[in-house]
Amino acid sequence: MARVLPLADAIAEVVRDGDVVALEGFTHLIPFAAGHEVLRQGRRDLELVRMTPDLLYDQMVGVGAAARLVFSYGGNPGVGSLHRFRDAVEHGWPRPLAIEEHSHAGMAARYAAGASDLPFGVLRGYAGTDLEARTNVSRIACPFTGESLAAVPALRPDVVIVHAQESDRRGNVQLWGIPGVQKEAVLAASRSLVTVERIVERLEPRPGGVVLPGWAIDVVAEAPGGSQPSYAAGITVRDNDGYREWDRIARDRSVFLAWMEEHVFAGPSPYRDLTGTPDAPIEVVR
Amino acid sequence: MSPEPATVGEIQTIVAARRLRTAKVVFIGVGKPSTAAILAREIHHPELVLVYESGTIGAKPRRVPLSIGDGELAETADAVVSVPEMFAYWVQPGRIDVAFLGAAQIDRHANLNSTVIGDYDTPRTRLPGAGGAPEIASGCGEVVVIVPHDRRTLVERLDFVTTVGHGDGHDEHGTPRSDFDRQALGLRGRGPTAVITDLAVLEPDPVTRELVLTQLLPGATVEQAREATGWPLRIADAVEAIHPPTDHELTALRELVAR
Numbered sequence: 001m002a003r004v005l006p007l008a009d010a011i012a013e014v015v016r017d018g019d020v021v022a023l024e025g026f027t028h029l030i031p032f033a034a035g036h037e038v039l040r041q042g043r044r045d046l047e048l049v050r051m052t053p054d055l056l057y058d059q060m061v062g063v064g065a066a067a068r069l070v071f072s073y074g075g076n077p078g079v080g081s082l083h084r085f086r087d088a089v090e091h092g093w094p095r096p097l098a099i100e101e102h103s104h105a106g107m108a109a110r111y112a113a114g115a116s117d118l119p120f121g122v123l124r125g126y127a128g129t130d131l132e133a134r135t136n137v138s139r140i141a142c143p144f145t146g147e148s149l150a151a152v153p154a155l156r157p158d159v160v161i162v163h164a165q166e167s168d169r170r171g172n173v174q175l176w177g178i179p180g181v182q183k184e185a186v187l188a189a190s191r192s193l194v195t196v197e198r199i200v201e202r203l204e205p206r207p208g209g210v211v212l213p214g215w216a217i218d219v220v221a222e223a224p225g226g227s228q229p230s231y232a233a234g235i236t237v238r239d240n241d242g243y244r245e246w247d248r249i250a251r252d253r254s255v256f257l258a259w260m261e262e263h264v265f266a267g268p269s270p271y272r273d274l275t276g277t278p279d280a281p282i283e284v285v286r
Numbered sequence: 287m288s289p290e291p292a293t294v295g296e297i298q299t300i301v302a303a304r305r306l307r308t309a310k311v312v313f314i315g316v317g318k319p320s321t322a323a324i325l326a327r328e329i330h331h332p333e334l335v336l337v338y339e340s341g342t343i344g345a346k347p348r349r350v351p352l353s354i355g356d357g358e359l360a361e362t363a364d365a366v367v368s369v370p371e372m373f374a375y376w377v378q379p380g381r382i383d384v385a386f387l388g389a390a391q392i393d394r395h396a397n398l399n400s401t402v403i404g405d406y407d408t409p410r411t412r413l414p415g416a417g418g419a420p421e422i423a424s425g426c427g428e429v430v431v432i433v434p435h436d437r438r439t440l441v442e443r444l445d446f447v448t449t450v451g452h453g454d455g456h457d458e459h460g461t462p463r464s465d466f467d468r469q470a471l472g473l474r475g476r477g478p479t480a481v482i483t484d485l486a487v488l489e490p491d492p493v494t495r496e497l498v499l500t501q502l503l504p505g506a507t508v509e510q511a512r513e514a515t516g517w518p519l520r521i522a523d524a525v526e527a528i529h530p531p532t533d534h535e536l537t538a539l540r541e542l543v544a545r
Contacts, residue, residue, distance in 0.1 A: 026369055027340055027355020051369065052417075075414030077353035082414075089412040101401075104339065105373035105421035112370045124378055125421045127471040128450040134406060148472055177360045178340045181369045208366050233357055240352045 002171025002217040007195065010221035011037040014191045015046075018067075019158040022049035022189070023056060025230060026180030027077060027238075031163040032056050033226030034195045036264045039065055049157055051107045051181060055229065055246050058082040059264065062256055064094040070155075071099070072107045079243055083250040093253065102135055106152045111181050113154035114188025125150040160189035163227045164212075165235055167196045168203050171214030176206040177233025183210055186217060195223035197235045206234075289540065292531045294484045296539055297503050298432065299325065300531045302386065302482050303539075305430055309383040311335040313422055318432050319386030321350050321543065329538045337382055339418045341367045349545040373418070377425040380474055385426035387419055387449065391441050392433055394496050394517045396451030396478035396488075398423070399444040406446060419449040424473040435483030441516040451478045452495035460493045485511045487528070491520070498522050504530040 005013065015021060015038050023031045035056045038046075047068040048057055055076065060066055062084030074085050088097040102110070109121030122140070126132050127150065140151045162182040164175035173194045175182065186192045194212065199222050203211065214220070226232075229242030249259045292300070295318070302322035306312055307330060314323045314336060324347055327334045336345045340355040344364030351359055360366050367376070376382065389398035390413050400419060404410030423429050429451070433439050450473060453466040462470060468477050481488040487501035499511055500522045512519050531539075 027353050028357075028360070071415065073414050073417035074412075075417075077355070078351070086412045090409055101415050103416040103420045104369065104418040105377070108368075108370040108373050112374075123374070123421070124424065124472065124474070127424070127473060128447065128453065128466060129416075129420050130401070130406075130447045131416060131420065177357065178342065178355050178366060179368045180341070183368065184370055210368075230355075231357060233360060238353070238356055240356075243352065 002167075002194070002214040002220045004167070004169065004171055004199065004220045004222075007033060007037055007221040007223050008041070010193050010219045011041055014159050014161070014193045014219060015041070015043050016158075017043055018045045019043075020047040020049060021159045021161070022155070022157040022185055023161045024050060024180060024182050024185040025163055025227065026051060026178060027054075028178040028180060028230060029163045029175060029182065029227050029232055030054055030056055030230035031161050031195050031223075031226060032228060032230065033223040034161045034163070034193065034221075035060055039063060039264055049155060051104055052077070053082060053085055055082070055243065058084040058246070058250055059260060061085050061088050061097060062094070062250065063260055066097060067095075068098040068100070070102075072102045072104045076243060076247060079247050081247075083247070084256060087253070100135055101131065102137070102152065103131065106137065106150070107155070108181055108184070110152045110155040111184035111188050113152070114156045115184040118154055120151045120153050122149050122151055155188055157185070157189050159191045159193070160185045161193045161195065162186055163195045163223070163232065165197050165232050166200050166203060167194065167214070167220045168200055171217055171220040172203055173212040173214070173217060173220065174203045174206060174209050176209045179208070179210045183212060186212055192217050193219045193221065195221050195226045197224055197226065197232050198222065289533055289536045292536050294503070296536065297531055298482060298484045300535045300539060301487065301503065301528060302430065302432055303329070303535070305480060305482070306331055306334055306384065309334065311337060311382045311384075313337045313339075313377070313382045313385040313426055315339065315354060315386065315388060315417075319388065321539070322432075323386065324350060325535075325539050325542055328542065329535060335364075337376065339372065341369060341372045343367065343376065350543060373421060377418070377421055380425055380427060382425070383427040385422045385429050387423060387429055387431050389431060389433055389439075389449070391439060391444050392431060392451075392481065393441060393444050395453060395455045396431060396481060396490060396497055397444055397447050397453065398431065398449040398451060399446045401446040401448045403445050416448050423449045423451070423477065424475060426475050428476045428479040431478050431481045433481065433483055435485040435511060435514045437514060437516045440483075440514065452490055455495040456493060458493060483511075485514060496520060499525060501526045501528050503528050
């Protein structure tokens with residue numbers, strides 16, 4: 001059974017300096033509150049893993065918390081560049097960032113292999129691309145047909161953190177809407193933390209709901225509004241203006257640092273103040 | 287009253303939408319491809335199935351989403367699946383007819399770069415990276431590329447091959463010039479069948495697979511297209527003039543973008 005802890009205690013328990021950490025969520029349910037708490041606790045030298053680094057890893061890379069980044073698409077979706085990620089790769093600011101990049105299909109296969117406790121994932125992929133020479137992929141022959149396939153090593157992060165809509169008091173978690181790669185990531189992890197919008201007495205089945213049993217998770221923490229400016233379907237909406245505005249903030253090193261100081265290091269909630277108590281309905285932002 | 291004249295970007299989007307008359311299922315990213323596919327559903331192909339990388343299959347957005355993961359896509363979808371399922375069960379087996387892709391660079395055989403400008407280890411510009419493109423382009427039935435027409439984009443040589451188009455192409459007998467070839471690499475889909483720029487439509491020669499200018503957008507000239515291409519661009523014997531956007535297409539597009 002997962003233990004339900006306050007967010008700060010949860011992060012202190014699961015994340016250590018130098019860990020391989022994956023905060024997942026494919027556009028939807030990105031665990032911003034948890035990532036910010038990792039930064040506030042001063043964790044360093046992390047190997048950050050995420051299919052789409054998004055604003056959250058732009059922030060984490062930009063303050064120098066990461067030594068290495070494993071990813072498949074490092075852009076601000078629909079807006080453009082992640083400027084802090086680019087500054088780190090192009091100029092080594094604020095510190096050099098080692099990278100390992102894959103395709104989405106490759107990363108998805110790596111998480112699925114990790115969740116299955118297999119040494120590698122297999123797919124038709126990478127063939128003919130320059131990625132083959134630059135990343136961790138190998139070709140294998142199918143033992144039955146001889147077809148040449150791509151093998152990618154399983155991902156087994158030290159820590160996986162995801163965000164979901166609800167858990168009950170025993171730490172059973174339910175998420176719905178775009179499910180991304182969260183289930184595979186949690187099951188691939190050595191230690192797992194799920195932050196949730198709210199803790200309820202009983203989970204009500206939802207269409208398309210993905211349920212993670214509490215006994216398969218280590219820690220659950222309540223973090224209302226914890227995926228903003230991403231969103232939690234049915235509870236919050238994606239703050240598209242926040243994504244557009246990030247382009248301006250992240251372009252300039254000093255504007256970025258001032259923003260992080262004010263909105264992340266000085267306080268617990270940089271985006272919308274969605275306050276709620278367990279079991280109370282949370283305002284639906286429309 | 288007739289609408290204001292179409293901008294080049296609007297024409298490009300409408301030309302892309304027209305390509306979606308017969309496809310059953312289209313895979314789309316954000317930006318122009320998404321706008322074009324939503325427009326196609328609204329004006330001439332209501333049965334068109336839109337698939338977004340975020341796992342939303344059969345999404346019916348009424349507005350143009352900013353990201354592939356906007357809530358409206360999931361709320362209106364026939365099915366919402368995980369990322370591993372999207373690539374393993376839907377893209378890889380070839381269940382999707384057409385994919386729209388963009389790129390920072392494209393070469394004469396429609397290979398694409400969305401990874402880096404300059405050297406990989408000391409990049410001049412670090413781009414977002416592959417995302418779903420390599421496997422989308424190998425698994426889907428065909429690929430339509432949408433790019434701006436300029437010498438920064440249409441280049442003699444890619445700085446990085448993120449996504450394989452038609453490799454090194456074929457000689458005049460249709461024999462691959464090298465092992466950098468779709469069939470030799472085991473890629474299943476037909477690869478890029480059209481490149482829609484803001485000046486023209488380029489299509490691969492059926493024998494050599496080299497891109498050939500086959501259609502001009504309204505107002506564009508062959509000379510402009512040649513000038514804006516980073517290799518000596520081949521021109522079809524008979525270049526077709528693309529019909530300008532109709533008032534119906536233009537009004538529908540503007541309504542859609544304004545929502």
